[in-house]
Amino acid sequence: MATRGERWLLELMADRARRLLDPSIVLVILEADRELHVVAASPERAARARVVPIEGSALGTIYRQGKPLAFERPLGAQADWLRELGLEAGPALIQPLETGQPGGGMLVAVRREESFRDADMSAFAALAANLTQRLAAERLAEQERLRYGVQQRERERARWARELHDDTVQGLGALRMTLANARDSGDPQQVLAAADQVIEGLNREVVSIRHLITELRPAALDDLGLEAALAALARRAQDVYGLEVALELSLPAQAQEQEGRLDGELETTIYRIIQEALSNASRHAHATRADVRVFVREGDLVVEIQDNGSGIEHPERLLQGAREARESSAAQPGKGVEAQESAERRYGGYGLPGMRERAELVGGELQLESQPGRGATVRLVVPLAQLGA
Ligand SMILES: Nc1ncnc2c1ncn2[C@@H]1O[C@H](COP(=O)(O)OP(=O)(O)OP(=O)(O)O)[C@@H](O)[C@H]1O
Numbered sequence: 001m002a003t004r005g006e007r008w009l010l011e012l013m014a015d016r017a018r019r020l021l022d023p024s025i026v027l028v029i030l031e032a033d034r035e036l037h038v039v040a041a042s043p044e045r046a047a048r049a050r051v052v053p054i055e056g057s058a059l060g061t062i063y064r065q066g067k068p069l070a071f072e073r074p075l076g077a078q079a080d081w082l083r084e085l086g087l088e089a090g091p092a093l094i095q096p097l098e099t100g101q102p103g104g105g106m107l108v109a110v111r112r113e114e115s116f117r118d119a120d121m122s123a124f125a126a127l128a129a130n131l132t133q134r135l136a137a138e139r140l141a142e143q144e145r146l147r148y149g150v151q152q153r154e155r156e157r158a159r160w161a162r163e164l165h166d167d168t169v170q171g172l173g174a175l176r177m178t179l180a181n182a183r184d185s186g187d188p189q190q191v192l193a194a195a196d197q198v199i200e201g202l203n204r205e206v207v208s209i210r211h212l213i214t215e216l217r218p219a220a221l222d223d224l225g226l227e228a229a230l231a232a233l234a235r236r237a238q239d240v241y242g243l244e245v246a247l248e249l250s251l252p253a254q255a256q257e258q259e260g261r262l263d264g265e266l267e268t269t270i271y272r273i274i275q276e277a278l279s280n281a282s283r284h285a286h287a288t289r290a291d292v293r294v295f296v297r298e299g300d301l302v303v304e305i306q307d308n309g310s311g312i313e314h315p316e317r318l319l320q321g322a323r324e325a326r327e328s329s330a331a332q333p334g335k336g337v338e339a340q341e342s343a344e345r346r347y348g349g350y351g352l353p354g355m356r357e358r359a360e361l362v363g364g365e366l367q368l369e370s371q372p373g374r375g376a377t378v379r380l381v382v383p384l385a386q387l388g389a
Pocket residue numbers: 159277280281284285307309310311312318348349350351352353375376
């Protein structure tokens with residue numbers, strides 16, 4: 001019915017209406033599930049969270065009329081709708097809200113004594129129009145945010161699918177071939193040898209699928225926290241890529257107060273960025289060592305991954321390419337996943353755009369520094385103010 005952002009906006013508008021018209025109470029009411037919900041009120045405690053069914057109520061009848069109404073001195077049945085809202089009868093104004101969604105709403109102002117004048121009514125109507133407009137804009141922005149989240153998940157799935165295909169399916173295919181060739185040879189000796197080879201291969205595949213499962217959602221991140229999850233990630237980087245990883249964590253004070261935990265989204269962001277940076281360092285740069293540091297510097301939380309690999313010739317161009325890939329769908333909202341994916345294909349990978357996006361979603365920035373032959377440094381910088389400090 002109303003998201004947190006919308007509620008905030010509606011509260012703001014209710015407060016503004018109260019300042020403007022000086023009524024005792026302003027309510028914002030929205031329709032949901034054939035009921036009328038008071039989603040915002042000024043003062044805040046007034047009638048907020050009250051729900052009135054549309055069917056069979058006086059308020060519902062007024063709502064269905066869908067037109068502005070002014071009540072001078074509502075008495076008897078005329079004041080039923082006010083009672084349904086738990087309000088005392090008094091001079092009142094109603095403006096319908098066209099939210100553009102299924103169902104609309106109403107803006108209600110009630111005074112104790114003094115009647116509303118014509119000037120009040122037109123000011124109230126203008127306010128309702130403004131509220132409607134801003135609500136529509138907020139809903140559009142919310143849809144964009146949702147869609148972007150969905151796209152991001154789709155891209156991540158595509159990535160894991162590729163990983164499964166390239167590693168696991170190919171590996172299993174090779175094992176099947178070994179076994180089939182041995183059988184076709186008709187030589188029992190060869191079949192036995194192949195069986196040994198295949199068992200060993202299957203063990204490797206099991207280990208690799210286990211790694212993949214852990215990487216999809218590291219249980220340690222939920223259960224044991226960032227430090228333990230990163231230690232496990234470092235061990236796997238050693239096992240899988242032969243990359244030696246040195247970890248150095250000093251978390252900000254607010255994390256220490258919460259048993260070493262940061263905000264869940266931020267922990268995931270830090271983990272995923274380190275994970276991608278380690279994978280890039282060994283896959284592309286043939287690094288043998290990476291230094292991972294998490295620390296606080298001048299009011300920022302800094303996460304740094306420095307590798308000793310082959311380095312990058314134009315890190316700024318690479319990052320710029322990643323930015324364009326990431327922004328292409330924001331610039332062309334209608335084009336959706338395809339536009340974004342084609343931009344990413346032009347640019348290359350999914351890794352850097354993903355890191356960048358994650359950094360920005362927690363209010364931070366991603367930096368990439370490198371020189372050919374001198375390794376590369378990926379850095380996430382998040383202002384501590386963003387952590388609700
Ligand atoms: N640490 C690094 N050292 C050297 N080159 C790097 C490093 N990190 C990234 N690169 C270069 O940047 C390119 C883009 O990296 P990115 O992670 O975005 O894509 P990818 O790793 O190729 O694919 P994906 O991450 O989608 O599997 C890489 O192909 C590589 O050429």
